[in-house]
Amino acid sequence: MLALTSIWTTVLLAAAVALGPLATDMYLPALPQIGSEFGTGTDKVQLTLSLYMAGFAIAQLAYGPLADRFGRKPIMICGMILFAIASVGCALATNIETLMACRFLQALGGSAGPVLGRAAIRDIYTPREAAKILAILASMMALAPAVAPTIGGFLVTSFGWSSIFTTLAVYALLMAVVVAIGMPEPMRPEYRQPLKLCNLMRNYRHIATDVTFLGYTLTNALIFSGLFAFLSGSSFVLIDFLEVKPEHFGLYFAGIVVGYVSGNMTAVRLSSKLLPDQILVRGLLVAVAGGVIMAGLAMANVYSPWAVIIPQAIFMAGTGMVLPQTMAGALANFPRMAGSASALFGFAQMAIAAIAGALVGHLHDGTSLVMALVICGSAGLALAAYLLVVQSNPAPGFEPESASAQ
Template identity: 35%
Template sequence: MSPFLRSAVVLGLLCASGPLAIDMFLPAMPAIADSLGGTIAGAQLTISAYFIAFGLAQMVYGPLADVVGRKPPLIAGLVLFLAGSVGCALAPDMNSLVAARVVQALGGAAAMVIPRAIIRDMHTGPQATRLMALVMLIISVSPMLAPLIGSGIVAISGWRAIFGVLALVSLMSIAITWLLQPETLAPERRAPVRLAALISGIKTLLRDPVFMGLTFVGAFGMASFFVFLASSSFVYTGYYGLTPTGFSLAFAANAAGFFSASQLAARLGEKYGSERVVSRAVAGFLGFTLVLLGLVWFGVDHFVLLVALLICANACLGLVIPTAMVMALDDHGDIAGLASSLGGMLQMMVGGIMTILAGPFFDGTPLPMVAAIALAAVLSFVAMRITDTARGRRAVVAA
């Protein structure tokens, strides 16, 4: 196995632990609401609370990884993820489950933000996009298989066993990090802890319209998927009458669209330019979601059509998200860990907040879910236009 492919496999397996905590959990959400005497909104809170905590934690892991190296905080985060998984398995009520999910997210964030910084340590440009795409290909096993595994576990052993499996996954991730992942940040490149430098770095990033624009392009794209995660199990099983296994298969189809397209991102970026690929894909994402909203709004309510248009929209996001992540970090290699954590925090926060805001409108039908997804697409498109304008102004100044 080549070093490039080996890195993709190791980083992909590490990054998969966080998505597994969502994807394996989804088919169990109705059962959890019934078992713990909670409401649908309470079950959705286990998703939104996870995302918000996940986002906030990234602001710790990124700078910490710039100070002490990549491996120590990665292992520490995985240990915390293990503790949260055990807490979820033992939760006696919905509030305890939400709290344990927060702990799980605080640990899982390390396995998302630090691998991004590792990729930036090793590569930039199309090579980084190619490695990111390979990592996402490996991660894609999670949304395509994890819901099926989760529904099988629920049928055999109940929903609590899902978190027992996640605890085992965290133990495996700790072993992989310890044995197979080399340290990519040499001691001479590590930055000492300086609050002034941290604040200065954050100010630099917040004042960079290209970084912020690309971050929010990805943030609203991810927010649309977060809304889908929080609502789809109830819509698919409650409104359309699917079984948990049927929901898992439909969910896998959506995930396949995203991850299949992500594998084309680097190739298309090299051929047409990353900026053009992201801009066109965001426009496609907007178009598909608005068509879907119009059809559902006017009563064209067919499950196959809903899934088909969501697959197309998510395929566009497969081109947008990995490329936008890499582009946002390209100009900030000296603070890649901080940039990765700030970008990740903002994206997760936007997704979590949008899920909470959409919650009160959810009535078990497809319309609120589709409307929130379309709104996210509109906001992503606006962010892309702002980014293009800022990039054009920067090019004029540079000339």
């Protein structure tokens, strides 16, 4: 077994949490082919993404309390096995309706990794330490979206879209075995919560009425919505509209991952000099700049892959600075119910992101304009949430010493 504070435990958690991004990023190059094979439109194909996000959100509400009762490790393993079974169902789907249903089931399993990964980090580290470790974990996880679209494009071109889901099934089963053998249980026995409906509802009510939790969660969910808007629309914009070849899609996608990793690494470097909230607001301003540039170019009818990728890379640099701080801030007040807090946090994140993705799919006009406007709007609303809620209700240890002493 690995030591809880070992870098290899963080690597293992990153690999487990990456299951969620892989399930979206790897099959992005396949969306146009799936629509063509099943004879359906962009809106229905995009629903396979939104339904995945909806299932991802709903399942977290169950995983959090279950993990607070039985521990992080067994629940994570069960989720990975469900993910693998559903992935096989996706690979065997013969119509869009079956694919939608299996994607929903896939999400129910895949959400175990992120919600329990966040909770495990909160189990092991203090809130300020967690912000730094989450940034490192996010940088490790960035390998998934960096290589996943390229791998997906190769699989689509060589073996067809169903091979993507076969690959995901194998990865999930492998991770279940590795977690079972290599990861210790991070939750303290004395922190286990009884699994009773009244207790669950009381815990969720306590978490949901914490203003600090609400502020960080809303900021996170809104900035994540901009990321998901790009995931929802990028394949249609780049492949259908801008005529990027599916096998080259991942190369363009890697550009935004570079931005994201740059943001994560900047957050890690700044963590010794600045407070988490100071890093957070800087990241929000960078994300807003990227959104404004993309929307401005689209409104000016400047259409090229780089008019999308470069502004999105800037947006993602800001996002890479924002996400770790908001995750750590949202969980800071709940060391004894980190699983439930992480679940509610993830539910809000995915639910709001699913709305943004559905907007992109429903309003898509064949250009990059709708996607760009949703990304820009998400960044602006995230900044507003920070200024209106987070700034006056910082997490413990996130505020300046003079403020915490008052």
